[in-house]
Amino acid sequence: MNSFSLKQRIHKRFLQAVSKLALVLVLCTTLSGCNYFILLGYLIGGPPSIEPDFDAQTQKSLTDKDVTVAIVCYAPLELQYNFDGIHNDLAKYTTFRLHQHGVKVVNPDRIRAWIDENPDWDKPEEIGEAFDVTYVIHVELHKYSLYEENSSDLYRGRAEGMVTVYEMDDSGEGEKLYSKEITSFYPLRAPRATSEVTFSKFKKEYLSRLSDEIGRLFYEYYRGDDFTHAI
Known part of the structure; x- marks a missing residue:
């Protein structure tokens, strides 16, 4: 040198x-x-880390050895009508988030294909049995919006729902292990003007944010991570 x-x-x-x-x-x-x-x-x-709520409540971890996970999202027909494919998009984004953090997840396209071939399925455990996974994460959206309330020219993502984890056994049976309500909104500080960003770009931003909020139930994150989402 x-x-x-x-x-x-x-x-x-x-x-x-x-x-x-x-x-x-x-x-x-x-x-x-x-x-x-x-x-x-x-x-x-560096900032102090926060233990995933799933780990704290169950004393288990999605990153444990030989653990595999399937993710499936459900949205009522009304939400699917207003936001076409929202359940598939959220499943894909959440799968990517967990994969980023070392979780072995089933390709969401494979799960989507199975659902298309089995339209009469009605329990998340059926997906767990079909893909022989350790856990099934079922995300059920109750509410979803991309606009500020009572406004058509301001963006603010909002979502409410329930995240439930089913643990599968060797016989293909599943048991509910964990559940958590989610309430999300973004940006945290103030809405975004529609003149500043396109609808498709903001939709992707909020899916990224929402999938991270779901993912934080299962992977470690840090105090201060929300600073970048404040505006």
């Missing part, structure tokens, strides 16, 4: 250290009851 590149690295590290110190000072002058040591620990070691 030549002396010039070494000087560059030292200069870069110095600037990073100064930036962190400046951020601490700014936060401490703007926040009441500031604890300098907490802020320093936050900047040096």
